Amino acid sequence: MAKDGASGYADLYESSLLPLDEGNEPNVYAQVIVDVPAKQTNRPFDYVVPEELRAWIGIGSRVGVPFGPRTLQGFVVGLSAKSDMAAGKLKKIEQVLDLVPPLNPELVQLADWMSRTYVCHEITALQAMIPGALKAKYEKMIAVADRPERIDSRQPSDGEGQTMLFAGSAEEDAIVAFVRQKSAVSTEAMLNRFPDSGPLLKHMLEQGTLVEVQTVKDRLQAKRILYVEPAAEAEALLEHSRSLPSNAKRQMEVLAYFSENPEPVPLSELSEKLNVGAGTVKGLAEKGWLTVREREVFRDPYEGRKFDRTSPLPLTEQQREALDPISSSLDKKEHNVFLLHGVTGSGKTEVYLQAIQQCLDQGREAIVLVPEISLTPQMVERFKGRFGDAVAVMHSRLSQGERYDEWRKIGLKRVSVVIGARSAVFAPFANLGLIIIDEEHESSYKQEESPKYHARDVAIQRASRHGAAVVLGSATPSLESFARTGMRSSDGAGNEAAPYRLLTMADRVEGRPLPAVHIVDLREELKEGNRSMFSRGLYKAIEERLHKKEQTVLLLNRRGYSTFVMCRSCGFVVQCPHCDISLTYHQVSRSMRCHYCGLSQPEPKTCPSCDSEHIRYFGTGTQRVEEELGKLFPGIRVIRMDVDTTSEKGSHERLLTRFRNKQADVLLGTQMVAKGLDFPDVTLVGVIAADTVLHLPDFRAAEKTFQLLTQVAGRAGRHKLPGEVFIQTYTPDHYSIVTASGHDYKAFLDNELEMRKMRGYPPYCELALVTFSHEQVPMLVRAGESFVARLKDSWQRSRHKTEADRSPYDASTSYFEVYGPVASPIPRIKDRYRFQCMVKYRVGVDVSGMLTETAAAFDETVRQEKLLISIDVNPQVLM
DNA sequence: TGGACCTAAGCG
DNA sequence: GCTTAGGTCCAT
Numbered sequence A: 001m002a003k004d005g006a007s008g009y010a011d012l013y014e015s016s017l018l019p020l021d022e023g024n025e026p027n028v029y030a031q032v033i034v035d036v037p038a039k040q041t042n043r044p045f046d047y048v049v050p051e052e053l054r055a056w057i058g059i060g061s062r063v064g065v066p067f068g069p070r071t072l073q074g075f076v077v078g079l080s081a082k083s084d085m086a087a088g089k090l091k092k093i094e095q096v097l098d099l100v101p102p103l104n105p106e107l108v109q110l111a112d113w114m115s116r117t118y119v120c121h122e123i124t125a126l127q128a129m130i131p132g133a134l135k136a137k138y139e140k141m142i143a144v145a146d147r148p149e150r151i152d153s154r155q156p157s158d159g160e161g162q163t164m165l166f167a168g169s170a171e172e173d174a175i176v177a178f179v180r181q182k183s184a185v186s187t188e189a190m191l192n193r194f195p196d197s198g199p200l201l202k203h204m205l206e207q208g209t210l211v212e213v214q215t216v217k218d219r220l221q222a223k224r225i226l227y228v229e230p231a232a233e234a235e236a237l238l239e240h241s242r243s244l245p246s247n248a249k250r251q252m253e254v255l256a257y258f259s260e261n262p263e264p265v266p267l268s269e270l271s272e273k274l275n276v277g278a279g280t281v282k283g284l285a286e287k288g289w290l291t292v293r294e295r296e297v298f299r300d301p302y303e304g305r306k307f308d309r310t311s312p313l314p315l316t317e318q319q320r321e322a323l324d325p326i327s328s329s330l331d332k333k334e335h336n337v338f339l340l341h342g343v344t345g346s347g348k349t350e351v352y353l354q355a356i357q358q359c360l361d362q363g364r365e366a367i368v369l370v371p372e373i374s375l376t377p378q379m380v381e382r383f384k385g386r387f388g389d390a391v392a393v394m395h396s397r398l399s400q401g402e403r404y405d406e407w408r409k410i411g412l413k414r415v416s417v418v419i420g421a422r423s424a425v426f427a428p429f430a431n432l433g434l435i436i437i438d439e440e441h442e443s444s445y446k447q448e449e450s451p452k453y454h455a456r457d458v459a460i461q462r463a464s465r466h467g468a469a470v471v472l473g474s475a476t477p478s479l480e481s482f483a484r485t486g487m488r489s490s491d492g493a494g495n496e497a498a499p500y501r502l503l504t505m506a507d508r509v510e511g512r513p514l515p516a517v518h519i520v521d522l523r524e525e526l527k528e529g530n531r532s533m534f535s536r537g538l539y540k541a542i543e544e545r546l547h548k549k550e551q552t553v554l555l556l557n558r559r560g561y562s563t564f565v566m567c568r569s570c571g572f573v574v575q576c577p578h579c580d581i582s583l584t585y586h587q588v589s590r591s592m593r594c595h596y597c598g599l600s601q602p603e604p605k606t607c608p609s610c611d612s613e614h615i616r617y618f619g620t621g622t623q624r625v626e627e628e629l630g631k632l633f634p635g636i637r638v639i640r641m642d643v644d645t646t647s648e649k650g651s652h653e654r655l656l657t658r659f660r661n662k663q664a665d666v667l668l669g670t671q672m673v674a675k676g677l678d679f680p681d682v683t684l685v686g687v688i689a690a691d692t693v694l695h696l697p698d699f700r701a702a703e704k705t706f707q708l709l710t711q712v713a714g715r716a717g718r719h720k721l722p723g724e725v726f727i728q729t730y731t732p733d734h735y736s737i738v739t740a741s742g743h744d745y746k747a748f749l750d751n752e753l754e755m756r757k758m759r760g761y762p763p764y765c766e767l768a769l770v771t772f773s774h775e776q777v778p779m780l781v782r783a784g785e786s787f788v789a790r791l792k793d794s795w796q797r798s799r800h801k802t803e804a805d806r807s808p809y810d811a812s813t814s815y816f817e818v819y820g821p822v823a824s825p826i827p828r829i830k831d832r833y834r835f836q837c838m839v840k841y842r843v844g845v846d847v848s849g850m851l852t853e854t855a856a857a858f859d860e861t862v863r864q865e866k867l868l869i870s871i872d873v874n875p876q877v878l879m
Numbered sequence B: 001t002g003g004a005c006c007t008a009a010g011c012g
Numbered sequence C: 001g002c003t004t005a006g007g008t009c010c011a012t
Helices: A008-015 A051-056 A103-115 A122-128 A169-182 A187-193 A198-207 A235-242 A249-260 A269-275 A277-286 A318-331 A347-362 A377-390 A398-411 A422-426 A453-464 A479-483 A523-528 A535-546 A621-631 A651-660 A701-713 A735-741 A745-759 A777-803 A848-856 A859-865
Strands: A029-034 A044-047 A062-067 A068-081 A137-144 A209-217 A223-230 A290-297 A336-342 A363-370 A391-395 A417-420 A432-438 A468-475 A500-505 A516-521 A551-555 A565-567 A584-586 A591-593 A601-602 A615-617 A639-643 A666-669 A682-687 A722-730 A766-774 A816-829 A830-841 A870-871
Touching: A029 A062, A029 A122, A029 A391, A044 A062, A044 A318, A044 A621, A068 A103, A068 A122, A068 A137, A068 A209, A103 A122, A103 A453, A103 A848, A137 A169, A137 A187, A169 A187, A169 A198, A169 A209, A169 A615, A169 A651, A187 A198, A198 A209, A198 A565, A223 A269, A249 A269, A249 A277, A269 A277, A277 A290, A318 A336, A318 A347, A318 A468, A318 A500, A336 A347, A336 A479, A347 A363, A347 A377, A347 A432, A347 A468, A363 A453, A377 A391, A377 A417, A391 A398, A391 A551, A417 A422, A422 A453, A432 A453, A453 A468, A479 A745, A516 A535, A535 A682, A535 A722, A551 A701, A551 A722, A621 A639, A621 A666, A639 A651, A639 A816, A682 A701, A701 A722, A701 A745, A722 A735, A745 A848, A766 A777, A766 A816, A766 A848, A777 A816, A830 A870, A848 A870
Parallel strands: A336 A468, A336 A500, A363 A417, A363 A432, A391 A417, A432 A468, A516 A722, A551 A666, A551 A682, A639 A666, A682 A722
Antiparallel strands: A029 A044, A029 A068, A062 A068, A137 A209, A223 A290, A565 A615, A584 A591, A591 A601, A766 A830, A766 A870, A816 A830
16 A cells, blocks of 8 residues: 555545455455454455445444354455455355444554564454444344244154143244344343243244344444424424413423424423423324434533633744744655653643644644543643644543544544544544654553554554654653664664654743752661651651642652561561462552452451561551651641542542642642643642662663653642752662752763663663463473574574675674573462563564564464463563 | 264364 | 364273
């Protein structure tokens, strides 16, 4: 498929409904990927498109197809006039599940790219693109057996006249007629119509008069409500009204209403307005004066909310300089990737908004990705305020129905901007002009389940096919992205070609200063006898804010500090019996839970190991900080934000609104308080313990620490009042903490690149992680070692092929190393042991194919021995 | 020799 | 992934 600039896909989309190929023969064959995520079915199967469905089927259609003995959901990935299969062997597509194909040819192609790049089944990639509401649901239905003559049960053929038990053969005939008329009936509907037919049905199924068939259903239907409208002109209505008996007051009122308001109105609204019952309306409808019909409506999560319209703000010099290149890229409809490096509070959002505006003015569409937790009402408001109803919002806190409806608006061309988390990158637009990824360094853009895609890479892939621009925005760009701007290409990081263009915004708007940052050495505090979790500096600062009625944000980085239960006598830590990790203490239920397998057990009263009673939960949970705050500052109003307080739908928003309205002095929380929040009266930010992430066994630990500290520090002093930040730490000299306190990204970058280069980590190479799991360790060792050997061998052979056309002086060409197998950082999950090996390879080399092939050699073992092999290309988490 | 059980193949 | 055909093994 040629990519010919911007309009290419719009045309393709239109013509995808039965494009004709070769001599104008109609495309009667469809290539379908079926809903079976298995290696042997990971290819298209040919089906006949029946005449009557031909107008409804396009590339990207969801269909129900017979597959073996059952009916499955599938996606049409191709249409053709010919098929290699013998015509007699082909089956027909049974049903089309959507009026409009939910995917388009570009997305179908993207799924193919994903399955190759991220090593997953194509169906898995396709399913990731549609909302949960459309995931297949299979329903057993009863149909009349498809055969010329049915066995007449009234004449028993097999000895004993058992069928005589069912004397009501008339009922049998009635059932057959009923089912035949409806073509297929669910068991419930059947029992509704023939209440006591249970045993008879069973018999008819055994006899073969009736058969069970499977159909594909959606999990959810579009919401429909009843609308009422007049069936005649106003004059006629009044005429009818006069013909009513004088006591039919209600009916008259309704007719009078419609004579003045002829537009359709929801039945519920009408009954409320005129205080009439549904019966009254029904009566009028039966007389033929009114019409009642169902209409599809959207479940609008923001229904009734008014968003104040905003107009573009005048740009600062540096915003203008950042926008200009994006703008000219849009003008030319060229594919470019921009890395917008702007300090917190530099006004990145306004740049996004104006770029989107331009994109919309061109008649193209835009996608905005934000990390799940920063998709706050505040954020939504800014986009809805500027673009109104043209915006669809998609995030996990919507109900399945709401999400489905927001998504439908895209296909129905009701919206041209989508703002959402990771999966919104698949918004089925046909004419994309711009994709924005805010906080591009966030690890939540990487999906940890299959398909293990990175939204940033998928976005760039999509944009390149549309001639669209991509803007990656961050105050703390990931090293991978920064390296791709070519800033450090001299020492080999990233590609020489510098595929991304760097745009910098170094100052906050209106020249507001970045907050002053104090690093507090907790070791010193301890030495001087302060055993509290608040240093004296932070204590004084909080006290001061309380006094001045300003607000404080406190960050408790819970990772590594999660609440585990330990015995103070012997040091025993309660662990999961099936997974090698500590159980987490949940205060609400007073139980111990396993984060990995979901096991839940009561909190131990005495130590299981030494019987001591000195067993208690450890870790500075947010509750403990809250308690301590209460003790130190009596009367302080604290809002706590963590998994416990934000699990309920909408609670996240409620808490933030309360804080915004100054109903609290302190906002205390985990990572979720670090991102994107913007409150004018926050002048103090405290980090309780900065090094919790730093010591995790992850090569990105320093980067994550720097990002988190910079982000949270950016919450202070964003408006008129100046801000101040306290970072409490046991390692005050670590470069990630020192550079974060100086708001010095460049200094951090230089330090970190040095480390990465020395140790051979991204951006100096790329990684792939292969994890093996099995119930027995020896099997893992054997399989793992054999895998590594095969992989190395495979590389050796492929290298000889490619080296010929590469420069012999470029030593990095051959860079390919495999480490392991070694036990995973979490050595056991759900009673399965885990080993992993890590592959390091040169940036830009495609190792996916090699990994797929190598894994294929283990098919036998996978099937027979229940070995599991999981491949993660460019993993974010090395566990 | 019949039946329970297992495995590998095939699904259009 | 699920079903089924065909092969294996054992008890009758």
